[in-house]
Amino acid sequence: MRWLPYFILAYLVLGLQIGLRGHVTIGGAWPNLVMLAAIFIGINAPRDAALLGCFGLGLLHDLVTQQPLGVFAITYGLLAMFTVSTQQLVYRAHPLTHVSLALVGGLLYGVIALLHGWIRGPGSSPMMLFYSALYTALLAPLVLGVLGRMRRAFAFQPARRKLRL
Amino acid sequence: MILRLRFAAPRRSRGICRPAQQCKKTRMSYLRFNHVFFALMGLAFVSAFVLPVRAGDRVRAQVQNLFAPVSWPVNRLAGWVHSRIAGQPLRDDGSPRQPRSSAELLIENQRLRIQVASLSGQLQRIAVLESERARLGEVRAFCTPFSVIGADAGPRQSLLIAGSSLDGLRSEMPVVYTGGIVGRIVSASVGGARVLLITDRQFKPITAAFARFSSGPDGSPQFQRLSAELVLVEGAGDGTMLIRNIPQKKIEEVGIRTDDWVVLSDRDWPIVLDGYRLGRVEKITPSKSPGFAEIRVVPDQSLMTLREVMVMNRDKG
Numbered sequence: 001m002r003w004l005p006y007f008i009l010a011y012l013v014l015g016l017q018i019g020l021r022g023h024v025t026i027g028g029a030w031p032n033l034v035m036l037a038a039i040f041i042g043i044n045a046p047r048d049a050a051l052l053g054c055f056g057l058g059l060l061h062d063l064v065t066q067q068p069l070g071v072f073a074i075t076y077g078l079l080a081m082f083t084v085s086t087q088q089l090v091y092r093a094h095p096l097t098h099v100s101l102a103l104v105g106g107l108l109y110g111v112i113a114l115l116h117g118w119i120r121g122p123g124s125s126p127m128m129l130f131y132s133a134l135y136t137a138l139l140a141p142l143v144l145g146v147l148g149r150m151r152r153a154f155a156f157q158p159a160r161r162k163l164r165l
Numbered sequence: 166m167i168l169r170l171r172f173a174a175p176r177r178s179r180g181i182c183r184p185a186q187q188c189k190k191t192r193m194s195y196l197r198f199n200h201v202f203f204a205l206m207g208l209a210f211v212s213a214f215v216l217p218v219r220a221g222d223r224v225r226a227q228v229q230n231l232f233a234p235v236s237w238p239v240n241r242l243a244g245w246v247h248s249r250i251a252g253q254p255l256r257d258d259g260s261p262r263q264p265r266s267s268a269e270l271l272i273e274n275q276r277l278r279i280q281v282a283s284l285s286g287q288l289q290r291i292a293v294l295e296s297e298r299a300r301l302g303e304v305r306a307f308c309t310p311f312s313v314i315g316a317d318a319g320p321r322q323s324l325l326i327a328g329s330s331l332d333g334l335r336s337e338m339p340v341v342y343t344g345g346i347v348g349r350i351v352s353a354s355v356g357g358a359r360v361l362l363i364t365d366r367q368f369k370p371i372t373a374a375f376a377r378f379s380s381g382p383d384g385s386p387q388f389q390r391l392s393a394e395l396v397l398v399e400g401a402g403d404g405t406m407l408i409r410n411i412p413q414k415k416i417e418e419v420g421i422r423t424d425d426w427v428v429l430s431d432r433d434w435p436i437v438l439d440g441y442r443l444g445r446v447e448k449i450t451p452s453k454s455p456g457f458a459e460i461r462v463v464p465d466q467s468l469m470t471l472r473e474v475m476v477m478n479r480d481k482g
Contacts, residue, residue, distance in 0.1 A: 015235020018315030018325060022469035023243035028403035034318065048198050055205055062221070063228050065319030066351065066361065069221035070213030072319065077206050113320065119214055122366035124320055128403060132320075 001049040005153045006041070010060055013037040018064055029131035031139050032106065034061045038076045039101045039140070040147040042083030043092045044156040054080030071116055075109045082108075093148055095141035102140035106133020218367075222352050229325055229357030236315035237327065244472050258445070259378045261424035276385045304341060304437055308475035309333075314357075316469045322365035322402060323351065326358050326474060334358045339434060339477045344465030345442035346371075346429055347474050360476075362468045363443060366402040371434070373398045373408075373443055375419065376426045392419045395430055396460075398443060404467055406444060408460040410452055416460075421446060427462045435477060 017033045024031060034057055041053040058076030062069045083101060090097045110129035117123030212221065257264040259273065285303075309332070317323040324347075328334045334353040340360045341347055348368060351361040361368055375391040394415070401407045408427070425446045429438055444462040452459045 011232065012235055014318060015232040015315075016239055017236075017318040018232050019236035019239025020243050020315075021318055022240070022316035022324075022467070022471075023247045025404075025467075025469060030320070051198075051202050055202070055209075059209070061318060063225050064232065064325075065317050066321035066323045066359065066365070066367075067319050068213050068216070068218050069224070070209035070211070073209040074206060074213060077202070077209065116213060120218065122402070124366075124402065129320075 001041075001045045001053065002153070002155045005150075006053055006056075009037055009040075009147075009154075010057055013057075014060055014064055017061075026135065027131070028125070028128045029135045032109070032132065032136045033139075033143060034058075034072070035076065035079070035105045035109070035136060036102060036140055036143040037147070038079060039083060039098070039105060040144055042080045043087060043090070043097070043101065044151060044154065046156065047084050049156075050084050051077065051080045054083075068116070068120070071112060072109075075105070075112050078112075079105045079108055095145070098140040098144040099137045102144075103133055103137040106130075106136045109133070223354075226352045226354035226359075227356040229352075229354075229359055230314065230327070230329065231356065233314045233325075233327065233357075236325070237312070240313060240315045241472070244470060247470060256424075258424070258426070273385075280385070304441065304477070305475065307435075307437060307477045307479045308341065309478050310473055310475050311358075312473055313471050320402075321367075322362040322400065322404065322469065323348075324360045324362065324469070324471065324474065326360060326476070328353075328358050328476065329356065330354050330358070333478045334476060335478070339438060340474050341438070341441065341477065342468075342471055342474050345444065346438065347468055347471065350476065360474065363398075363400055364402070364404050364406055364464065364468055365400045368400040369433075370397045370399040371429060371443065372396070372431045373427050374430045375421050375446075376428045376440070378426075390428075391421060391425065396427075398427060398462060401461070404463070404469060405447065406462040406464075408462065410454060410457045411460060413451070413456055413458050416449060416458055421449065421460070423447065423449065438477075 013033050013036075020033070021030055038054040038057045041057070042050045044050075045053055054076040055073055058073035059069070061072040061076070065072070079101075082104060086101075090101075107130075110126065110133055113124050113129055114126060257270070259265065265273075309328075311326040311328040311332075311334075314325040314327050316325070330353045334350055336350055336353055338350045338353075339346070340349060346363055348360050348362040348365070350358055352359050363371065372395040374393075374395055376388060377391060378388055381387040392415075396408045396411060398406045398408055406427075423446050427443045427446065429441045429443055442465065444464040446460055447463040448461040450459050450461070451457075
């Protein structure tokens with residue numbers, strides 16, 4: 001995987017998340033565009049790059065929120081582990097794959113956020129976390145569809161060597 | 166079959182695949198990578214669940230404005246689209262149930278101007294007399310406006326503003342807007358500044374009072390506090406605030422109802438902000454404890470969508 005496009009993607013998606021977050025909230029539920037970028041990396045990149053890339057995105061996301069460092073990093077790290085394990089089983093360009101992975105990611109974040117709220121406080125509303133997961137999942141086919149068109153720039157699969165016989 | 170053998174043999178012999186060596190190396194590298202990855206996850210877990218919440222603030226403060234080149238134009242554009250679609254709800258606080266006509270409002274405006282002028286004159290006198298009250302005056306005079314770059318990228322209620330410690334911003338500085346209180350600066354460094362909103366769950370609860378505009382004997386609007394007792398307002402985390410466990414009797418006695426104002430009355434805040442609006446009563450619902458109620462307070466507009474805020478960073482107006 002090429003890391004320069006990865007950092008450009010991370011920068012753009014975090015900028016978009018910061019800029020849009022206040023305006024696209026519906027009844028307290030908000031979409032997580034950074035998670036969708038993490039899913040994009042997770043379903044396309046090789047195992048090591050996917051795990052590291054998603055963890056890195058989580059860490060960067062943690063830096064631009066007011067919650068403690070590490071919550072998004074753990075979430076995206078676990079999500080990457082799940083996504084990488086399903087790489088061979090799913091059709092990575094199918095919208096249903098995008099929706100289900102985004103829903104899993106959103107729910108995973110919800111569980112971690114609830115756990116964090118329960119241990120450290122203040123707690124979050126479970127329903128709001130669920131609606132946020134649903135909102136992110138609904139946006140997934142659109143965002144991942146656009147990102148899918150840029151797959152080549154990331155060179156997820158190395159060029160095959162030509163055999164000289 | 167022969168062809169296949171011929172094809173396969175050179176691959177092995179030329180060492181393109183090198184199964185034994187490469188597998189060994191790969192396994193080893195996976196082992197190392199797994200160690201590193203799980204160590205990073207462990208660190209993240211410790212940071213999130215064990216270390217103090219503010220441990221990462223120093224690092225965070227340095228990168229806050231890093232994303233401004235993307236987030237600022239996106240925020241402006243989204244704000245413009247949002248205002249076009251949703252619009253700014255207009256509400257007549259003087260008569261929320263039956264909005265008055267523009268003529269009536271103009272008359273009221275004229276009366277208010279006179280009243281403001283009179284009050285300003287009185288305040289100026291008091292300011293001369295008492296050093297403590299020398300800081301009284303129009304709030305705007307103590308503030309510097311800053312553009313909002315964007316909102317919190319996560320679940321928290323905070324705003325990133327286009328200012329830094331170089332602009333004289335410091336932690337704990339109050340932040341207001343034309344409609345009321347916004348919050349306080351929670352971190353400010355060379356890299357940017359962040360405002361924690363009063364609607365965030367981790368915002369320190371504020372003591373406040375209920376107030377209402379009512380018509381005086383001559384028909385002029387009079388601002389009156391409904392009760393001398395103060396209540397504790399805390400952020401609900403969803404863009405609103407809550408006043409929990411307020412006795413039902415007290416609500417009936419004082420006559421609190423929807424659209425009443427909730428105004429600041431807190432010694433931790435500058436005296437000049439005393440009486441500044443936090444929001445209005447949106448809903449009064451019975452609490453889980455019998456005999457008590459819960460009051461939901463909403464700011465004048467969604468604080469997460471503000472485009473400009475004013476930071477009280479000046480000592481004198």
